[in-house]
Amino acid sequence: MTERETTRLIAWNNELRSVHRRLRDALAVAQAAVTDGGPSDDATRDLLLYCHGFCVALDGHHRGEDRALFPAIEAAHPDLAPVLRSLERDHSMIAHLLGELSAAVDRSASPAELSMHLDGVAAVMETHFRYEERQLLWVLDSLELHDAVSGVLGPL
Template sequence: MTEGEKARLIAWNNELRTVHQRLRDVRRLTRAALAAGQPAEPAQRDLLLFCHSFCVALTGHHEGEDRELFPAIAAAHPELREVLRNLRQDHSMIAHLLAGLQAAVDRTAPPDDLNRHLEGIAAIMESHFRYEERSLRTVLETLELDADPQAVLGPL
């Protein structure tokens, strides 16, 4: 294996961690917008933008994993199918929570309600990211997947 090939393989592990950090940053910005927001119209528009961006980014990340990454891992490492099933279950739960957040934003719920939605998402998201990184780190360092990282891990 050449150094270039090895760097490409290890890049999946690094890319996943980078995407997770970017999603954490978007979540943090969303929470900051909520904390700073007043009931005035401009603050509400900012919050809508942050929440929408966060929901789209996280959903795109999980859809890419489900569509591209997890099938490649399952094919190369059938022993990880239970882990992948757990991760997909988390994706479904997070999607449900994101829909609740989006509905709360759409109905201009009070900041306390929006914060509760974000807290719930943050708790599941962090647990999911840590489990995914811990469970797949070694696999991602050796995974031979010739694909566009944005298609696999989302457009971040």
């Protein structure tokens, strides 16, 4: 195995951690926009931007995992199928929560309601990320997947 191949293999592990970190940061920005935002039109536009941006990024990440990463992991490690199905169920639950958040943003819900939605997403997302990292990071150390990072882990 060449140094470049080894670097690519290790990078999947690092890429997943990096994407999770950026999504956590995006969530924090959206939460700050709700907390700090006022009744001005600028605050409303910022909130729409941050919340929609976060929703799109997280959903894109999960779609990439479902489409490319999880099938590659299952092909290499069929014994992980139950873990992957659990993670896919999490993705579905998070997608539902993101839909509820997006609808609340679209109807200009109160900051309290938006905070409630963001807190719910944050709780499920953090539990999901920790479980995923515990279960899959070791696999990513040796996974041979030659796709673009954005296609596998989302457009972040």
